[in-house]
Structures are given as C-alpha cells and as structure tokens.
Amino acid sequence: MNTSPLQNPSPYHQANTDWLAACDFGLSVHWTARTVPRAGRQLSFQDAVDQFDLDRFLQAVDTSGAAYVIFTATHALQMLPCPHPVVDKILPGRTTTRDLLGEIARALAARGKPLIVYYNHSCNVGDDPAWEQAVGYHDETNDRFIENLCDVVRWLGESYGDLIKAWWFDSSYSIDPRGPHNTVTGNFKSFPWEELTRAAKAGLPERLIAYNAGIGDQFLYTTHQDFWAGEMVNLATPPTGRYLSNGLQWHGWTCLDDARWVYEDPSTAPHPPLYSDRELLDFLSLCRRHRAPMCFNLLAFQDGSVFEESVAQLARIRRALSSHP
Secondary structure (H helix, E strand, O other): OOOOOOOOOOOOOOOOOOHOOOEEEEEEOOOOOOOOEEEEOOOOOOHHHHHOOHHHHHHHHHHHHOOOOEEEEEEOOOOOOOOOHHHHHHHOOOOOOOOOHHHHHHOOOOOOOEEEEEEEEOOOOOOOOOHHHOOOOOOOOOEEEEEEHHHHHHHHHHHHHOOOOOEEEOOOOHHHHHHHHOOOOOOOOOOHHHHHHHHOOOOOOEEEEEEEEOOOOOOHHHHOOOOOEEEEEOOOOOOOOEEEOOOOOOOOOOOOOOOOOOOOOOOOOOOOOOOOOHHHHHHHHHHHOOOOOEEEEEEEEEOOOOOOOHHHHHHHHHHHOOOOO
C-alpha cells in the first residue's frame, strides 16, 4: 500500500511507487549523441544507433543484477535514438530510423526489469542553440515551447505505453527560475509543470514522474510528481526513511565510476569504481531497510558496451545482498 504523506493543493493522486521501493538498486547509462568509443573513430549518431550492440548492453544489465534501468533518451543535444515525428517536425535530422529506445524497453520488459526514461529538454545555456531556436525556447512568450515540449513527451508516452514505467526529467532550473538554481536564459518566470505531468502520463496513467531540482535538492517545482530525482555526487546522504519530508518516494542516483556521467573524451581512461565493495554494501543494505532504491550510473561507450569493472562490482554487491535477506 502506498502511504506517502505528500499533500497536493490540486487534485493530483500520487502514483503507487511500491514497485520502485522494492528495487535494491538500478543501473543507468548516459549513452548520448556525445558518447564516444573507447578507442577508434567516433561514428555519427545515426551510425552509432544502427551499430549499438543491444545484446552486449543487455548482458551488462543482466550480469550487474540491477533491478531496473535508467536510459538517457536525450541529453545535451536533442537527438533521440528512435523515430519521433514530433521532433522531426520541430527540427529535422534529430531522430533515427532504428527504434533503439523501443528495443531496449521491450528487452527489459521481457526480463521483468522496469525502464525509467531520462529526458532533457536540451535548452541549457547554449548546449544546443539550433534546438533552442527551433523549439521556441527564446520566443517572447513560452506558449510554443510548452506545447512542443509536452507534445514530444506525450508522443513517447503514448507510443511506448507501459514499456516506460517512469520519467526522470532533468534541467528543471533552465525553464523555471523559482528553485534553488537558475540557469534560465529564455523568457520564463515559471513553468506549467502540471501540464507536463499530464503529457508524461499519456499511455500509462500510473507512470512515475520525477523533476530534478539539482544535486541533493528537495525543492518541489510541483507536487505533481511521484519520486525524488535524487541526483548525488557521493554516498554521504543516505536515506532515513522511504519518503522525504516533502512526501516523495526516496530515490538516489549517482555515478559509480566516473563523475562526468558521459564518456565524451577518448583521450581519458575510464575512472575505476569510486567506492569499495564494503561502502556500497553498507549503503545499499541501509537503502533496502528503508525501501529507498539507489541507481548507479556506469560509463557506456559508443558501441553499447558498459565499463566492465563497474558491472563486476555491482554483480558482487548483488550476490552479497542476496545472501542477507
């Protein structure tokens, strides 16, 4: 039974987070248009999507023992690894013929592993200026941007239905200046989060929603969300219960091996795991007691492979957790 203390001033019923609370840990990758190979020539995004080794990626997920996956649909550049007619209409050349996102979603569903889709609107201090102009971020009013953003999200939700179990929305602070961080460069005084939540629930009303307010921040842009984004830079703030004081399901997310999140520089070697097995086991044992899941980001390379040292560490932790029910 979901018994979150979240109080909503408008008629929003928080979705049931029991399935997320039952997960010990998840695995994520920031596989994006900026991801490079471990060695050799970088492929175009279109070619990289076509050549993404899905079996190899899924093997890493299986070996790690992760209960769920966060996959990055788009990040600094608004380029999606799937067909998307709405994005094509806004700015052609930003989508792919291969539906890699759908293939990943269906393969995870077959394994009983929920998929959380990370989405970034990509309007962040000039990371993608062509997209910022095309989507309406710098218009005098916000109407076109809001409509476009909701349409992009709604199409994905309706197309994938119950294959997308949750959304993790980033960069809230670039479209709403009210929070603890403000990187807005467009004409925004606030943002209609309730409208985006409705669009994000299309295709699956019980889909979970999280809006990131920044590293460690618990600021609520809206009560119309279901779990804490929980971006962290270390393991220094463990959960003290299943829910935060603001009523959101506790959920943490941090890098396991390299704090850069995305492997963008092939001249640098992957960073080894940041924590000892004992540190991870102690942290995750506490998370399990509180029904407070934790997700770890692992470096991913352009061919779809994931840093083996980190996969092996999670596999060891999975076995250790399994022996301590």
